[in-house]
Amino acid sequence: NAGVTQTPKFQVLKTGQSMTLQCAQDMNHNSMYWYRQDPGMGLRLIYYSASEGTTDKGEVPNGYNVSRLNKREFSLRLESAAPSQTSVYFCASSEYPRGGTDTQYFGPGTRLTVL
Amino acid sequence: QKEVEQNSGPLSVPEGAIASLNCTYSDRGSQSFFWYRQYSGKSPELIMSIYSNGDKEDGRFTAQLNKASQYVSLLIRDSQPSDSATYLCAVILTVEGGGNKLTFGTGTQLKVEL
Numbered sequence: 198n199a200g201v202t203q204t205p206k207f208q209v210l211k212t213g214q215s216m217t218l219q220c221a222q223d224m225n226h227n228s229m230y231w232y233r234q235d236p237g238m239g240l241r242l243i244y245y246s247a248s249e250g251t252t253d254k255g256e257v258p259n260g261y262n263v264s265r266l267n268k269r270e271f272s273l274r275l276e277s278a279a280p281s282q283t284s285v286y287f288c289a290s291s292e293y294p295r296g297g298t299d300t301q302y303f304g305p306g307t308r309l310t311v312l
Numbered sequence: 313q314k315e316v317e318q319n320s321g322p323l324s325v326p327e328g329a330i331a332s333l334n335c336t337y338s339d340r341g342s343q344s345f346f347w348y349r350q351y352s353g354k355s356p357e358l359i360m361s362i363y364s365n366g367d368k369e370d371g372r373f374t375a376q377l378n379k380a381s382q383y384v385s386l387l388i389r390d391s392q393p394s395d396s397a398t399y400l401c402a403v404i405l406t407v408e409g410g411g412n413k414l415t416f417g418t419g420t421q422l423k424v425e426l
Contacts, residue, residue, distance in 0.1 A: 240400070302358070
């Protein structure tokens with residue numbers, strides 16, 4: 198039982214490049230989330246998916262898109278990376294299909310640097 | 313006013329002492345509260361959840377909730393160097409439109425000194 202997994206662990210991009218961060222969970226959870234964590238800012242929600250087939254914007258969605266591929270997988274795409282998107286990105290999941298209402302379990306994170 | 317507030321620290325305590333971490337929140341209607349621990353360079357991991365007023369104990373950890381004062385705290389007894397980490401308070405807040413969101417404080421850095 199791996200829990201929540203994320204790939205890649207580290208990534209360096211140039212301004213304007215695109216990339217997709219992958220997340221998968223094997224806990225049969227309904228809700229999945231993408232956060233970014235910056236020094237002094239705490240964890241901020243980018244997008245979440247309360248159930249398979251649905252996605253909703255969080256606090257800081259600009260510059261990102263998401264896809265809930267199936268119940269297990271939730272990807273985050275940066276279409277045109279900017280230096281302001283340099284951050285640590287965490288994926289999380291929770292059991293209930295209402296998004297943000299119960300305990301969340303986090304993946305190991307992706308450290309992204311945009312030059 | 314921030315929705316979930318924590319003192320950023322660092323909070324330094326000697327080994328074996330009690331560490332007290334505090335958190336206040338803005339939404340009087342909040343019902344669910346969580347404490348996460350995050351080691352440097354790692355992801356947050358859940359330590360405790362608390363839903364009712366009063367104390368909840370789990371080993372060396374005690375969570376305390378006072379909804380009237382909109383205050384939740386985490387006590388760590390017999391602090392160990394391995395407890396040195398950032399502790400994140402998280403609260404499920406009600407948002408406009410009737411939904412809910414788990415909102416994190418910015419965390420308190422705890423240092424347990426030998």
